[in-house]
Amino acid sequence: MSMLTVQDLQKSFGKFEAVKGVSFTVEKGESFGLLGPNGAGKSTMINMITGLYPPTSGEIHMKDIDVIKSPKQAQKWIGVVPQEIALYQSMSARENLRFWGRMYDLSGNSLEKSIDQVLEIIGLTERAKDKVETFSGGMKRRVNIGAAILHKPELLIMDEPTVGIDPQSRNHILETVKRLNSEGMTIIYTSHYMEEVEYLCERIGIVDYGQLIASGTLRELRESIGDHSRIFLTIEKDHLSEEKLTKSLLGFFPEKNFELQDHQVMVFHKEPQLILSDFIQLVTQTGTKITSVNIVEPNLESVFLHLTGRKLRD
Ligand SMILES: Nc1ncnc2c1ncn2[C@@H]1O[C@H](COP(=O)(O)OP(=O)(O)OP(=O)(O)O)[C@@H](O)[C@H]1O
Ligand SMILES: [Mg+2]
Secondary structure: OEEEEEEEEEEEEOOEEEEEEEEEEEEOOOEEEEEOOOOOOHHHHHHHHOOOOOOOEEEEEEOOEEOOOOHHHHHOOEEEEOOOOOOOOOOEHHHHHHHHHHHOOOOHHHHHHHHHHHHHHOOOHHHOOOEHHHOOHHHHHHHHHHHHHOOOOOEEEEEOOOOOOOHHHHHHHHHHHHHHHHOOOEEEEEEOOHHHHHHHOOEEEEEEOOEEEEEEOHHHHHHHOOOOEEEEEEEOHHHOOHHHHHHHHHHHOOOOOEEEEOOEEEEEEOOHHHHHHHHHHHHHHOOOOEEEEEEEOOOHHHHHHHHHOOOOOO
């Protein structure tokens, strides 16, 4: 059963089209990642899905609820961790959670019980009484996540929850998301960190300039670009005769699946281990001194590079 269906979603701000007709489906229990660089349109998509603002056109259904027509009804089942932290600094963690719980119509004993559970999950039971202003950025993010899961949503939507926080909190957040998902919560996770999306998400949508330019499992995405690894060879510049090296490389790689830039050779290859020693020998024979060799398996960065010609993070 699908948890969320988005069809031809489009959003313009004045003449600027921030989201250009995006469609995707998230199944119940799945963890779906939206990966894209700054300004790609991730938050704009999320804000429409959570009913924060209406799309210019398109449709959003959460289970059988029309989110555009009945955002309040959908919000009962959705937990949102917005990109901007929304907390009262002079209130304690518990007071903040209480505030958010009431927004979701929780009260009394069941609210306090829920807060206790959430504090456990986000690992802040010991700090529950402390004012949020004394918290690190990562701890504040964790309170934000806590606020989003108090009402036990079926769908948790997180917009770049690990930006600008310490590694310890980052790990804690990733583990929490993984656990919530394994316990059955459906997750939509946006990020421009490919490692996080690779780690957390079963299926991934790659977003660029307001469009979903590819989607699938990590394996499918890797296969879509021919599953090529990259070999990086760093060479000493003083020893480099570019002309000579290019000529040898062209002899070895007639398909021109290499790039020579500055003091680095990058080769795209399906099975780098098969050619590595011959390749190194060839470069050495031209009198070029190699300072390092690095093989990078196909990952989301290479998929993005392949599809757009740009790096995910510049
Ligand atoms: N309220 C708004 N008014 C005008 N333009 C907007 C508004 N909100 C977003 N945009 C523009 O829409 C585009 C997409 O922005 P959005 O915040 O959705 O990107 P993002 O993928 O979430 O980026 P980031 O990784 O930086 O959070 C950007 O060019 C942004 O300037
Ligand atoms: Mg954003």
